[in-house]
Amino acid sequence: MxxxxxxxxxxxxxxxxxxxxxxxxxxxQSLSSSISGYADTTASARADLDAPSSNTTALVxxxxxxxxxxxxxxxxxxxxxxxxxxxxxxxxxATGNSDSSFLADAEAIxxxxxxxxxxxxxxxxxxxxxxxxxxxxVDGSRVASGPPNFTNRQFLIRxxxxxxxxxxxxxxxxxxxxxxxxxxYGTPFTLSATLRVQADAFSDEIEENAIADYFNTATLTxxxxxxxxxxxESDAPYSGVAITGGVxxxxxxxxxxxxxxxxxxxxxxxxxx
Numbered sequence: 001m002x003x004x005x006x007x008x009x010x011x012x013x014x015x016x017x018x019x020x021x022x023x024x025x026x027x028x029q030s031l032s033s034s035i036s037g038y039a040d041t042t043a044s045a046r047a048d049l050d051a052p053s054s055n056t057t058a059l060v061x062x063x064x065x066x067x068x069x070x071x072x073x074x075x076x077x078x079x080x081x082x083x084x085x086x087x088x089x090x091x092x093x094a095t096g097n098s099d100s101s102f103l104a105d106a107e108a109i110x111x112x113x114x115x116x117x118x119x120x121x122x123x124x125x126x127x128x129x130x131x132x133x134x135x136x137x138v139d140g141s142r143v144a145s146g147p148p149n150f151t152n153r154q155f156l157i158r159x160x161x162x163x164x165x166x167x168x169x170x171x172x173x174x175x176x177x178x179x180x181x182x183x184x185y186g187t188p189f190t191l192s193a194t195l196r197v198q199a200d201a202f203s204d205e206i207e208e209n210a211i212a213d214y215f216n217t218a219t220l221t222x223x224x225x226x227x228x229x230x231x232x233e234s235d236a237p238y239s240g241v242a243i244t245g246g247v248x249x250x251x252x253x254x255x256x257x258x259x260x261x262x263x264x265x266x267x268x269x270x271x272x273x
Contacts, residue, residue: 159181
C-alpha cells in the first residue's frame with residue numbers, strides 16, 4: 001500500500017501564543033520544516049528570513065542582520081524534521097540607540113512537523129477495536145532578557161487530524177503521552193507531531209535577547225499497542241523508539257471491583273428466576 005503524498009500546510013502568526021496549523025487529511029505521510037522572522041532597525045534596513053521550506057529531512061537554516069543609526073538587530077531560525085523527530089531553534093537579538101532614537105526589533109519562528117500513517121494488525125481480529133499509546137520527550141531551553149522580550153514553545157500531537165496531546169507554552173517540558181487511543185485492527189490512521197518555537201526581542205537602548213532552543217529535544221520515545229504488529233506508511237525505521245505489541249489493557253482496580261459486583265448480582269438474579 002502506498003498513499004498519495006499531500007504536504008502539510010502551516011500558518012505561523014507573528015503574535016505570542018498563536019499556533020495555527022492546517023494538517024493534511026487522512027492517508028498522508030509528510031515532512032515539513034520552515035522558518036520565518038525579521039531583523040528591523042528602520043523600514044529601509046529591515047531584513048527577513050526567507051529560506052525556502054523543506055518537505056524532506058533537509059535542514060532549513062538562516063540568519064539575517066539589520067543595522068542603522070547605531071542600532072542593530074539579528075534574527076536566526078533553524079528547523080529540521082524526520083519521522084519521530086522534531087527540531088526547531090529561534091533566536092532574536094536587538095540593541096537600540098537612545099542617542100539617535102533608533103529602535104531595534106527582531107523575531108524568529110521555526111516550525112518542524114511530521115505525519116505518518118500507521119496500521120496495527122492482530123490475526124483474526126481485523127475490524128475489531130484495539131488501542132495504541134504514543135509517548136514523546138520534549139526538553140529544550142528558553143531564555144529571554146525580560147519584557148517585552150519573550151519566547152514561545154508549543155508541541156501538538158494529532159490523530160486523524162484531531163488533537164490528542166499537547167504542551168502549551170505555559171506547560172513545563174518533559175514526557176508527553178497521548179494516553180490510550182482507540183484504533184481498529186487493519187484500518188490505517190494518521191499521527192502527526194508539530195513543534196513551533198518563537199523568539200522576540202525589542203530594544204530602544206541596551207542589548208536584549210530571546211532564545212528558544214529545541215533543536216535536539218522533541219522525540220517520539222515509545223509506541224505501545226495491543227496488536228501483533230504495526231506498519232508505517234513512511235517506511236521510517238523509527239530508530240530509538242521502543243515499540244511494544246500485545247499489550248492488553250485491563251480495567252483499573254476500582255472498575256474491576258464494580259464489574260465483579262455487577263457480575264455477582266447478575267448471577268444472583270438469574271438463579272432466583
